[in-house]
Amino acid sequence: MSGSASRLSVVVLGGLLAACATGRGPTELVTKDTSKSFNTVVVDAGHGGKDNGAYRKFGGAEKLANLDVAKRLERKLHESQLKTVMTRSTDVFIPLDERVAIENAQKNSIFVSIHFNDSRRRGIHGFETYYHSANSIDLATQIQSKLLTIPNSANRGVHHANFRVLRFAKYPAVLVECGFLSNRLEGGEARDAEYREELADRIAEAIVEQRYGGGVYRASKTAEAQPPREGQGLAPSSPNRD
Numbered sequence: 001m002s003g004s005a006s007r008l009s010v011v012v013l014g015g016l017l018a019a020c021a022t023g024r025g026p027t028e029l030v031t032k033d034t035s036k037s038f039n040t041v042v043v044d045a046g047h048g049g050k051d052n053g054a055y056r057k058f059g060g061a062e063k064l065a066n067l068d069v070a071k072r073l074e075r076k077l078h079e080s081q082l083k084t085v086m087t088r089s090t091d092v093f094i095p096l097d098e099r100v101a102i103e104n105a106q107k108n109s110i111f112v113s114i115h116f117n118d119s120r121r122r123g124i125h126g127f128e129t130y131y132h133s134a135n136s137i138d139l140a141t142q143i144q145s146k147l148l149t150i151p152n153s154a155n156r157g158v159h160h161a162n163f164r165v166l167r168f169a170k171y172p173a174v175l176v177e178c179g180f181l182s183n184r185l186e187g188g189e190a191r192d193a194e195y196r197e198e199l200a201d202r203i204a205e206a207i208v209e210q211r212y213g214g215g216v217y218r219a220s221k222t223a224e225a226q227p228p229r230e231g232q233g234l235a236p237s238s239p240n241r242d
Contacts, residue, residue, distance in 0.1 A: 031133035035172045040083040040109035041207060042102060044165065045070035046175075047115075049093025054118035058187025059180075062116045065190045067091065069178060070114045072200035079220055080208045085109075096164045104170045110139060111173035112207065113165055116190055117180045125186050126154030128177040132166035139210050140174045146206040147178075150198060176203060197221060 045067040047053035053062030067088070074084045085106055087099045103111040117128065127147040131140040140158045148155050156177075166173045178199050179186035189195040201219050208217040 031135045031169060031173075032171055033135040034108050034110060035135055035139050035210065038082075038108055038110045038171070038211060040085060040106045041077050042085045042087065042106055042109055042111045043070050043074045043077070044087040044099055044103070044111065044113035045089075046113055048088050048091055051093055054116060054181045056118065056181040056187055058182065058184050059116060059190040060187075062118070062181055063091065065116050065178075065181070065196065066114045068193075069196050069200050069203075072197055073112070073114065073203055076200055076204035076220065077207060080204065080217065082208070082211070099165050100168045103165065103173065104168075106171075109171050110207070111165065111169055111171060112143075112203065113163075113173070113175040114203075115175060115177050117177040117182075119180055119182045122182055122184065125180050125183040126156040127179060128156040129158050130161040130163060130166065130175040130177070131158070131173070132161060132163070132169070133172065136166070136169075136172040136174055139172050139207075142210045143174060143176055143203055143206040146202040146209075147176075147199070150202060 045063075047063035047066060049063075051063065053066065055061050059065060067090075070086065071089065074086055074089075077084050085102065087102050088094045099113075103109070127144060129140040129144040129147075131137055137158070144155070144158050147153060161175065163175055166175060179190060181187045181190055201221075205217040205219070209215075
């Protein structure tokens with residue numbers, strides 16, 4: 001190989017390596033900023049079916065609390081004239097990639113995943129909200145702020161995370177941790193219909209105000225519904241948010 005050809009190969013290879021180091025990988029998505037223009041909210045009840053999520057004696061199975069809050073949230077958003085899509089509306093297992101497909105199929109949307117937290121330390125409590133893309137930060141902050149208006153709440157912050165349903169989202173996406181089932185107080189509250197209604201109400205208020213501005217949300221109260229009862233023999237399983 002001639003000297004000039006060798007130098008050209010080095011330059012081209014160097015350029016390719018630089019592109020690989022700084023460019024986006026083939027599966028990484030560019031998130032479209034619909035955080036102020038969305039008309040659809042994809043509501044995701046975490047876990048389900050064979051995947052209990054967290055399972056604690058104080059709060060029971062996470063999958064059931066997630067579903068109950070998600071269904072309440074879906075109703076409130078629908079009442080606020082927003083289109084809603086549920087990734088699941090019953091106690092069934094939905095793989096993470098299928099959840100991603102559901103959220104990305106909705107144009108001009110946002111994605112909100114409902115979870116409850118868990119810790120080996122029973123004293124830990126409070127709300128956390130997670131995002132991945134920069135376009136999701138405002139929505140995550142808005143939801144966290146509204147949750148903190150619940151009396152005796154604790155702020156565990158808004159954090160960046162690489163959860164699969166967040167990092168592969170085409171549109172703004174957040175994951176909300178609605179308290180710790182492992183904490184005696186918050187776990188007990190997770191079983192209470194009025195408290196789950198309040199959680200859904202504050203999250204709905206945040207979403208509606210994110211879209212339409214402050215002071216437009218009008219809450220409705222339907223606290224009587226109870227989550228499905230856990231079946232016999234359900235064993236704890238590790239939370240799966242990746």
